[in-house]
Amino acid sequence: MxxxxxxxxxxxxxxxxxxxxxxxxxxxxxxxxxxxxxxxxxxxxxxxxxxxxxxxxxxxxxxxxxxxxxxxxxxxxxxxxxxxxxxxxxxxxxxxxxxxxxxxxxxxxxxxxxxxxxxxxxxxxxxxxxxxxxxxxxxxxxNQKLRSGAERLANYLLTLQVRQGGVETVTLPHEKRTLASLLGMTAENLSRAFATLSDYGVEVQGAEVKLARPVPLRRLAAPSPLLDNHMPPGKGTTGKAAKEMWPPSERSCSAERG
Amino acid sequence: MxxxxxxxxxxxxxxxxxxxxxxxxxxxxxxxxxxxxxxxxxxxxxxxxxxxxxxxxxxxxxxxxxxxxxxxxxxxxxxxxxxxxxxxxxxxxxxxxxxxxxxxxxxxxxxxxxxxxxxxxxxxxxxxxxxxxxxxxxxxxxNQKLRSGAERLANYLLTLQVRQGGVETVTLPHEKRTLASLLGMTAENLSRAFATLSDYGVEVQGAEVKLARPVPLRRLAAPSPLLDNHMPPGKGTTGKAAKEMWPPSERSCSAERG
DNA sequence: ATTTTGGCTTGACATTTATCAATTGCAGCA
DNA sequence: TGCTGCAATTGATAAATGTCAAGCCAAAAT
CATH class of the missing domain: 2.60.120.10 (Jelly Rolls)
Known part of the structure; x- marks a missing residue:
């Protein structure tokens, strides 16, 4: 050591x-x-x-x-x-x-x-x-029990966007089959979920995913602090819980979940 | 107080x-x-x-x-x-x-x-x-991601059986619609899941459920200590973890889940 | 005793998801 | 350059699950 x-x-x-x-x-x-x-x-x-x-x-x-x-x-x-x-x-x-x-x-x-x-x-x-x-x-x-596959994907993409600094085009950090399993679906269905989200401005090219129309996408995804952990290093979930500093405990064991 | x-x-x-x-x-x-x-x-x-x-x-x-x-x-x-x-x-x-x-x-x-x-x-x-x-x-x-509805129900029934002392006929402790939600399905589908399990000797009459053919039922359910908490008061999950005594921590917050 | 209420069940149907097979696309390599 | 291997996609199909409507049943209320 x-x-x-x-x-x-x-x-x-x-x-x-x-x-x-x-x-x-x-x-x-x-x-x-x-x-x-x-x-x-x-x-x-x-x-x-x-x-x-x-x-x-x-x-x-x-x-x-x-x-x-x-x-x-x-x-x-x-x-x-x-x-x-x-x-x-x-x-x-x-x-x-x-x-x-x-x-x-x-x-x-x-x-x-x-x-x-x-x-x-x-x-x-x-x-x-x-x-x-x-x-x-x-x-x-x-997330798993209340949302459909496409909804889970939409929220995953939005969470990813926050974590990558709010860029319009996010980069998938893993293979799609791994992502599919994380999101609780098959690889085939992940492809179809991406296709579904194309109606909401999601454009996929390999690992690059452009979120061209954030507003309708967010309406579909309906992200919520009660289901999603949109926490970039250094911000608390709620005002009250500001003491949950980085590395945020809620991230350590379950980061990048679906 | x-x-x-x-x-x-x-x-x-x-x-x-x-x-x-x-x-x-x-x-x-x-x-x-x-x-x-x-x-x-x-x-x-x-x-x-x-x-x-x-x-x-x-x-x-x-x-x-x-x-x-x-x-x-x-x-x-x-x-x-x-x-x-x-x-x-x-x-x-x-x-x-x-x-x-x-x-x-x-x-x-x-x-x-x-x-x-x-x-x-x-x-x-x-x-x-x-x-x-x-x-x-x-x-x-x-349990939720790896098993189908009928499999979750089968395991729920077996867990219930252990908790009620190994009786052949278990008593559902809640309304079926509540149970359905716990198991991650609709009430209608719970009914159908019970129908599916009739092939495995599960006979329902109101809240009374007779597990008439435990062997095939267990083969379908394939219960595992890695997914199910078959822990009646006073027994540890593993030999090693015998110190997890009652009230078993793993039961307090998530008892009777699907 | 009758009505009413609410949970439960059943059937028909729609939607979602999984499965299987085939094809595409791409990166690494001979 | 063309293989080759693997991930990714696509289509066809099947299975699982959800939705809606109707009816059943038993317990509670009148």
Missing amino acids: RDVDLNRIRGLQLFAGMSDARFTDATGGAFLQNFPANATLLYEGDPVDFLYILLEGTVELQGTWKDKESTLAILRPISTFILAAVVLDANALMSARTLEKSQILMLSAESLRRTMNEDPAFAVAVAQEVSGCYRGLVRSIK | RDVDLNRIRGLQLFAGMSDARFTDATGGAFLQNFPANATLLYEGDPVDFLYILLEGTVELQGTWKDKESTLAILRPISTFILAAVVLDANALMSARTLEKSQILMLSAESLRRTMNEDPAFAVAVAQEVSGCYRGLVRSIK
Whole structure:
């Protein structure tokens, strides 16, 4: 472990209230790992011995049942994942695999649980982080149960637009089949959903998607802070909750969901 | 507040490691409220000033979007709810309403946040509780995205069977339309899903459902600890995670989901 | 006892989504 | 330059799910 790597995570909200001594202690058994694309870090059902922190690359969290699989989240740096399993010393409910070459920091789950018990501020930070992840999942379920495929896509595009700085033409960050799975549909249906949205000014060319008529698109999408997390680094969801600073907890575990 | 009411929650995992003094302090601003059936406790988007603890009755958590609504969870005593919003001092993402006459304990959110900061053991307990809720939602999403309506119903029935002690004939605890919404389908489709399951020995008569041929039913349902929470009070999910004792965190916030 | 209410079911139909097969398009490579 | 492999698209079809309307049934009200 080089300090330069640890410094990348020292600034995370999760470790904010910690003394340097405790931070050093908690990250004692940590190591940095480089993975190629399409490497599986963890299988569904596996015991979880580490907290993973994605520093570079992309990681997909997926679930499987009866030969079917579904993407539950796609993570970008800097994100922690499987924190809940670490807290409860439980088995993983999701598989994790890299979508591209990735650099991942692995912290000993046991050390973290010990630190939680010794450092009150850290325990609070963990509770906040997991709470944010929880709320991300609540949004995800609502998105899935209340909206149609085209509506989910429309909202995904609008969220992407915000995250990319309000540009008119957004760039899809993943393969379309991955995006389809994240949005809860087949690749074929994603194509058709794009076709449907062409009536609303959505023009696709490879990974470039031009949102030519934002107004009708937004009317169809009807984005809502109660379902979508339009949160670019540094802004709070509500006035009241301004303390949910970056890295926003609600983003860490469920970023770029459908 | 009568002590007899507070005693009902004193035994919760959430308050386990707490000194009596801190417990008294944390529950200082608490009050017990009786609600009739169909009373809305909290609307989606509302600021959250209390942690709710259901002592008697039934509470439904639901989400709304564009005139559509969906049941996200149905809670039974003793369950806490909207803990994540309390932790983050954020607005509610779900509405909460009673399905029947209910008795609900309301604890000051601000007191609880203060207690979290003052009592390390409580902060850890909160982190564990929210982590359990998080995992419940992960299961819920997988259930929703990976299974068909009939498969969700089949698994719901099997879960119910376990929870009711393994009886051959289970009793549906809610109205079918509520159940349908929980399972992510319309009431009409729930009827048809029951019809589909008749091929697997499922015989419906009102709220009584006889599972006459468990073997083929289980083959169809393919229940899995990674998607279903077959956890009756007192048993852990995995050998390793035996410390997830009752009230199991994974049940509190998402019990009786589809 | 009769009416009324509301949940539940059923049928017909529309819409959405999935599946299968074939084709296109494109990037990497011989 | 032309393969080759894979993602993406398209069309045809099937399955799942939603919608609307009508009717059934049982519990509650009169």
